[in-house]
Amino acid sequence: MSAIRVLVGTKKGAFIFTADGRRQDWTVSGPHFAGWEIYHLKGSTADPNRIYASQSSGWFGQIIQRSDDGGLTWNTPGSSPEELQGPGGFPRGESNKFAYAGSVGTHMWYDGTQHPWEFKRVWHLEPSLTDPDTAYAGVEDAAIFKTTDGGKTWQELPGLRGSKGALWQPGAGGMAVHTILLDPKNAQRMYVAISAAGAFRTEDGGVTWKPINRGLKSPYQLPDPDAEVGHCVHRIALHPSRPDVLFMQKHWDVLRTDNAGDQWTEVSGNLPSDFGFPIDVHAHEPETIYVVPIKSDSEHYPPEGKLRVYRSRTGGQEWEPLTKGLPQKDCYVNVLRDAMAVDSLEPCGIYFGTTGGQVYCSADGGDSWQAIVRDLPAVYSVEVQTLS
Amino acid sequence: MIRVLLPFHLRTLARVEGELLLDLAPPVTVGAVLDAVEARYPVLRGTIREHGTLKRRAFLRYFVCQADWSLQPPETLLPDEVINGREPFMIIGAIAGG
Numbered sequence: 001m002s003a004i005r006v007l008v009g010t011k012k013g014a015f016i017f018t019a020d021g022r023r024q025d026w027t028v029s030g031p032h033f034a035g036w037e038i039y040h041l042k043g044s045t046a047d048p049n050r051i052y053a054s055q056s057s058g059w060f061g062q063i064i065q066r067s068d069d070g071g072l073t074w075n076t077p078g079s080s081p082e083e084l085q086g087p088g089g090f091p092r093g094e095s096n097k098f099a100y101a102g103s104v105g106t107h108m109w110y111d112g113t114q115h116p117w118e119f120k121r122v123w124h125l126e127p128s129l130t131d132p133d134t135a136y137a138g139v140e141d142a143a144i145f146k147t148t149d150g151g152k153t154w155q156e157l158p159g160l161r162g163s164k165g166a167l168w169q170p171g172a173g174g175m176a177v178h179t180i181l182l183d184p185k186n187a188q189r190m191y192v193a194i195s196a197a198g199a200f201r202t203e204d205g206g207v208t209w210k211p212i213n214r215g216l217k218s219p220y221q222l223p224d225p226d227a228e229v230g231h232c233v234h235r236i237a238l239h240p241s242r243p244d245v246l247f248m249q250k251h252w253d254v255l256r257t258d259n260a261g262d263q264w265t266e267v268s269g270n271l272p273s274d275f276g277f278p279i280d281v282h283a284h285e286p287e288t289i290y291v292v293p294i295k296s297d298s299e300h301y302p303p304e305g306k307l308r309v310y311r312s313r314t315g316g317q318e319w320e321p322l323t324k325g326l327p328q329k330d331c332y333v334n335v336l337r338d339a340m341a342v343d344s345l346e347p348c349g350i351y352f353g354t355t356g357g358q359v360y361c362s363a364d365g366g367d368s369w370q371a372i373v374r375d376l377p378a379v380y381s382v383e384v385q386t387l388s
Numbered sequence: 389m390i391r392v393l394l395p396f397h398l399r400t401l402a403r404v405e406g407e408l409l410l411d412l413a414p415p416v417t418v419g420a421v422l423d424a425v426e427a428r429y430p431v432l433r434g435t436i437r438e439h440g441t442l443k444r445r446a447f448l449r450y451f452v453c454q455a456d457w458s459l460q461p462p463e464t465l466l467p468d469e470v471i472n473g474r475e476p477f478m479i480i481g482a483i484a485g486g
Contacts, residue, residue: 034400059395060397060401060448060481061435061438063431076401076431099440
């Protein structure tokens with residue numbers, strides 16, 4: 001029978017839930033890295049026992065953790081004395097070292113001046129679809145890094161910041177690469193999304209990037225209606241069978257593109273609010289998508305105190321609320337951008353975590369929900385592995 | 389033998405219990421102690437001092453003989469009490485405030 005492993009990053013550590021394919025009885029392990037902020041952890045599809053985790057702290061900085069046994073044990077790759085000894089006896093880097101390539105450069109600051117890029121933390125880790133030793137890291141200040149040695153060393157792909165990076169300006173939540181999507185049909189194509197900068201695409205494995213923000217409208221943040229960058233994209237998602245079709249939850253507005261981001265169209269339709277953070281796609285129905293409406297950019301909680309996931313079976317525009325098993329009064333949590341995921345069982349499982357510490361699972365495509373846990377620290381990220 | 393006390397989270401990260409014991413040749417300076425800590429526990433590189441610049445991370449403090457040595461230059465010689473192990477070299481997380 002299939003099994004499910006849920007990887008949860010929180011403000012105070014990582015947690016791992018496991019269950020069989022019924023997804024009813026869960027075993028919870030953790031906290032792993034107790035007391036540290038775990039922005040994200042994600043397993044490799046090429047080797048499900050390989051999991052990367054971003055562990056960080058305002059006191060102690062950034063650490064990359066890696067498990068090779070499905071999260072039972074962890075190590076910090078590239079941090080033994082032997083691994084640090086490169087050719088000629090010189091150090092060759094550490095797993096927790098993220099140095100911008102070449103001249104650091106500058107981006108737009110709040111007062112209109114230019115400000116140097118400063119590494120703060122890894123927001124998102126995206127393992128390669130084919131090689132467990134290769135992974136990408138989306139970081140704050142916004143940049144993308146790549147490892148090809150299992151996390152021992154990381155090198156920036158600086159072409160991303162070359163895509164009008166001098167015009168990017170952080171929002172209140174920081175300026176981070178928070179989403180990395182790999183095209184399963186084209187190993188040279190990737191998409192990233194950056195809060196307060198927009199979405200970007202590469203067709204050459206990350207060497208060069210172009211903004212893909214045409215059709216986005218941000219009238220009160222960007223006076224220029226044709227601005228190529230500066231849009232606050234909260235999340236993008238795709239279905240592996242149709243990597244040219246992307247769905248986006250922007251600061252305000254839910255959108256889709258059918259041409260790999262060359263043109264976006266709003267599909268907010270009848271949502272009670274089109275502000276929100278996560279968006280995800282059903283594992284078996286490429287036109288079925290999920291969002292969690294949030295009241296507004298000033299009030300980061302569900303409208304009317306009702307926690308509702310909204311599902312569209314038509315790729316947007318027509319939405320239905322999913323409420324069974326979710327609190328329908330006095331609920332004022334948020335669901336962050338990396339805190340929703342799907343499994344690939346039949347029926348498809350949907351998962352999301354809240355800033356109130358609940359992690360919910362629907363084993364029937366969203367029709368009904370149960371809380372796996374209710375009292376974790378604030379949930380930053382949720383990822384799911386479907387294990388055979 | 390020089391005694392170094394790490395904050396809880398760095399002891400966990402380095403997988404050590406209690407104090408670190410270091411045997412250093414003179415001159416025993418603030419920088420030499422930190423170099424030795426990072427050499428023995430490379431996972432701590434970047435967690436006490438920033439990569440590259442080796443500047444003390446903003447929210448860590450160094451205490452020596454009950455005094456705050458956080459702003460002392462790295463070449464500052466440590467007192468005999470630390471060198472002979474009567475007093476620890478303490479690395480402490482600054483209070484969070486709030």
